[in-house]
Amino acid sequence: MLSIKDLKVGFRTRRGEVEAVKGISFELAKGERLGIVGESGSGKSVTSYALMRILDAGGRIKAGEAVYSGVDLRRASERSMKALRGREISMIFQNPRAALNPIRKVGHQIEDVLRQHARATRADARQKAIAALEAVKIRDAEARYEAYPFELSGGMCQRVVIAIALACDPKLLIADEPTTGLDITTQKAVMDLVDDLVRARGMSSILITHDLGLAAQYCDRIVVMKDGAIVEAGAPGALFVRPSHAYTRKLVDATPRRGATLRSLLPEGERTALAPHRVSDDPLLEVRGLTKTYAGKSGPVHAVKRFDLTVRQGESVGLVGESGCGKSTTSAMLVRLMDASAGEILFRGTDLAAIPAAEFARHPLRPKIQMVFQDATDSLNPRHSARQSIAEPLKRMTGLSGAALTARVEELARLTGLPAHLLDRFPHQLSGGQKARVGIARAIAPEPDFLILDEPTAALDVSIQAVVLNLLADLRARLGMSYLFVSHDLNVVRLLCDRVVVMKGGEIVEVGPAERVMNDPASEYTRALLSAAPQAPAPATSASQAPAPATSTPQAPSAATPPAA
């Protein structure tokens, strides 16, 4: 049905042409579900844009062949491509809210496609658009027809994008990271829906994702891409259980899964013994009845309701829940960026909640509580070099200056595995993993006792995530910090945390030791979260093989890769 031979895609840049896809070949049979897996920059999305011929300006297919049902996609006229898009080959995208026209009713956006491909007339367009919405299981489709994207949730928007893509019964659906940014239960609902529709209509599909587990669950065959080339292809079972290429191996290892340990995420040669962290019985932080209430249109809205938590010295606690569950509000109150409506935050016996957020910046306990933010890129000042970013809290809170400051910054860089020569680079000159290190170095600079980690790896590739998680574990063992690890991903939380708190709708639904919560969840909601997470098949050898002794400390693979342009 689709056959690609030696496809090369290049982009014109100021420094000459860059080859994003370097000669890939694969075939797709009718009804087959293919997965393209790779990390950022692997060329997986570019490949799909090239097939649709919707590459950004400056991009073009340089060589090779792409034939869809006898149509040469490389040489077809723009006119025939236009007829093909949406009717034969459709696409759904990541970030569904941005993928819809913000100022056009979703019903009209579906009608646009139907009318374009002459699947509807002015008279029956509305009715057919509503039918398309019903096909993607949107309840109350008639009312939703009139909605604008900003009035819908992320999952709902993705359903609309799917409705647009499937409105004209295409034969091939390309899904480009369709669930990135969606909650784990929404992800499952969306993927199940896509899968059901694809199977029911006998379509072929290409799932582009960075998530091995997701690809394993929803695809018949998988190709793994790296740096614009296919490194391995095969059935998911075989590929993951017995990966033959080193990169696939690394990717499989780095994917958090049941039964994995922190060190097993790293490539085999780098698995040193993990130093244990000491948990004392003394409480560091005691939170009692923490509540945040907003005035809403129809009465008060409880963002967080009576949150109780004790974190002992040296302990790591995971805070898990889906978007809107109040986990970010809770962490913002704990780090005193936001005032609580009620409750107390006892930090070494001092009630921090009594200090207004605006004054806490000058409080002597300020350095002791620090935060690592979700998006390493957005949380760094783009005009500050890594050195300046790390030095900033030191200057403010410790009063270091001159040579002592330089020495401390360099020490922090060493602690976090950031090569010293990168210290004078700006955020855009650093890779994702390096930026994460700068964020962590900055947070631990004032020697905090308590570190709040707000989804610190959510924006990172899995192999970088593995390195960062291990770095956090090493720092904990070395510096004796307590962590509050905020995440939506139970599989990741379990690896790093002693205890787990599961939140839903502003309330705690379950608290317990990480292993117990994972293996024997008490609440229905935790069970739902766990079952929604896609599970990658465990590699065959990793369980039987003891961690290989390494000669050097874990070295960041990210440090060796050039920064993203």
Next chain:
Amino acid sequence: MAGRWTAVGLRIAQSVPVVLGVVVISFLLTRALPGDPAVQFAGAAATPESIEQVRASLGLDKPLLQQFLIYCGDLLQGDLGQSVSTGRPVAEELASRLPASLELTLTALILSCAIAIPLGVLAATRPGSWVDQLCRLLVTAGVSLPTFFTGIVLIYVFYYLLGIAPSPLGRLDFIYLEPDPVTGFFLVDSALMGDWETWLGTLKQLILPAITLALFTLAPIARMTRAAMLAALSADYIRTARAAGLGRGKVLYGYAFRNALLPVVTTLGMVFSFVLGANVLVEKVFAWPGIGSYAVEALVVSDYAAVQGFVLCMALLFVLLNLAIDLAYSVIDPRFGTEAK
């Protein structure tokens, strides 16, 4: 939908304190200006007694607070006071001059939009092409030439050298009769009367100053259109639309352009307000009887009533303008009013 109207109502309510503030500030500022109107209007041969007489007749001998209360009382009755230099009521003067300025500004802006927006769209769809370069050239030239200079060059070429344009002396050549004032816009009024000869005469007078102003306003509008279109065209929903096979026209105008309109409308509002204030030079060059030249003349001779009237009139105009922009927003963007709390 209810959210939208609440938001619009909120905007109107917000403008009330603005207008009140403008009343106070314009009153105080005119008093703070150097120069004594009593001395000015008493003439060169005035004795101290006659100056005092003039001062009393202007009401300037009273305490400031009392002057202000009297001013506010008059305002409530729609009386903006009497211009000392022309001897005519300020309200009447503004009523005849404001339409002249507005007609000029609006014509210039329509002309400017008609050129700048398509140019910006074309430049954005073909970045780096000759259209883009032309756009850049025109925009740079337009903004770097001062309006009085462009005006004089246009007069020199089209009136003096070629003789196509009429003499640059006001809104209408003396051979025509002024149309009955309905809106005060000569183009509209003469069209309402069906007097097409006068209409054409008005247009001829209008065209050169309008071009002068339009050239000056081309730059911000074209640049913003180009930038907004580029941003809209690189948005994710454009990719979705293209992947769904929508035609180029639909993608460009139905999807990208409507989204790009939002910043363009904002810019348009800003351009309109600064042009209204800044077209005094053009009014001078073309002897245009607008409010800009009126205000400058009044300011020079410390004609309090006229200056206050002008400032108040401009403030009201800006409030209306902002309201119009917000209304335009609420039409274009369904999100308007949902986050404005």
